[in-house]
Amino acid sequence: MRVRMAPSPTGPLHIGTARTSLYNLLAARHAGGTFVLRIEDTDVARSTPEFERDIIDGLHWLGITWDEGPQVAGGTDIGPHAPYRQSLRLELYAREAGRLLASGAAYRCWCTPEELEAVRRAQEAAREPPRYNRRCLSLTDADVAAFTAEGRRAAIRFKVPAERIGFDDIVRGEVEFDNALLGDFVIVRNDGVPLYHFVVVIDDEEMGITHVIRGEDHLSNTPKHIALIRALGYREPRFGHIPLILNQDRSKMSKRKSQTAIAAYREDGYLPEALVNFLAFLGWSPGTEEELFTLDELADRFEIGAVHRGGAIFDRDRLDHLNGVYIRALTDTQLALRLRPWVPAAVDDAGLLAIVPLVRERLVRLGDVVGLAGFLWEPDAVVSSWYSPDLLRPRNGGPEAAETALAGTIATLSAMAPAEFAADEIEHRIRTAAETAGVKAGDFFTPIRVAITGRTVSPPLFASLELLGRDRSLARLADARARLATSGAR
């Protein structure tokens, strides 16, 4: 089995492209086959090296690797069919176009976009299906001479045979189309650039692709490809069309309605292993009730033929849950390493490792560490700016209750030696202070929490105090007390 993924570098790596790549990889691995990556960059106007890099980096990040193809953006291609970038294979396409022209399976077309548009409008008005009227199929030498003299350049159209085309789709079963309903489509633009439907067929043949696994949006294109394959005398691969990933409204997932760039998920702090697991289950299931798998385990059980036929909505809540599960499964050291990109360098590795236990149960995404533990590295003034003094007041109590807690805690912490400043000891003493003041523990803690973390929701309070340190804690408590007094005067 030889499968391939052929992304087009006309945009960043899309979540759908990532899943199709994953399914191809899984199918190849499961069958002990070969996975090829080919860059579909014939659209020179829209393709960029930056997008190519984004795609390759994103795939690597997900752990999706290929046996043949460009390994690095701009790097050397690896494999017996190199190059794997279509922009480098132009002579091959030109030669095949020549064969089609010579056999009469294709013909030159001199129509201008305006002429084509006019014909299309006329057909619409007459309620006819919009398709090319074959004007250029029966041109006289004089017509051609006139167009040439005019400076027109010809595109090449494939003369679609009027026949029914059926095939046995790996995921959908028997499907049949009537190519008589198709217009003769352009395979080479008038500037000489070959088009998708044409090059995809040539490359798949030349690269020995045996199974074409792609999105359902290509199902209707398949009869075009089969017609081309027959006209060129190629071997017909098996086709398998996997269901689309959908927006909330069940339309094809798009940038407009969903977050589609893999890089964005990476930046939010989703774990690649969580994303892979999630993507694999969007449209497939091993049929058991286990749901946590590594890439290797997925490859072991994946059956391309067992893929569902219906599209699946991208459920962010489910991804979030899965990501949390994967985060919690990490060791402290592993999690610290993953968190590094979101934590400033001023927090050293030991400091970061100390933060991990405070946040691990609370992280949905790695990036959430900033909101959860930022109070530890942000300046006091910044943290102070996060809250308004009235948030210092506990649920059951007014400003005076806040003042009592703040003052009591300042006295308590001031009396502690640096060596004693550990979570357990801090908790013991503050609880005692609360009892002495006759205030319920929870109400006593709220003002402290806000003063220290700047928020009403935070990691466990006493460990937070310990990590912040006695002096900075005292400074924040004093600041809170001062702000409370000022606001209370109003």
Added chain:
RNA sequence: GCCCCCAUCGUCUAGAGGCCUAGGACGCCACCCUUUCAAGGUGGAGAUCACCGGUUCGAAUCCGGUUGGGGGCACCA
């Protein structure tokens, strides 16, 4: 408009004629735990298997139609 594909809780799905008074997970609700928030535990609501008609002793599972949804019909990929 034409062609094609699809259809089980809100969502992802298990289910390949009797094991289904339809199972799991996410989300939601309640309770427990608890210094907040999470995490964790327990319980709960939630699907007449889109609808109609067949086949069969028996259908979520097979067949046909209807409806609904989606995709494709470019000198984009």
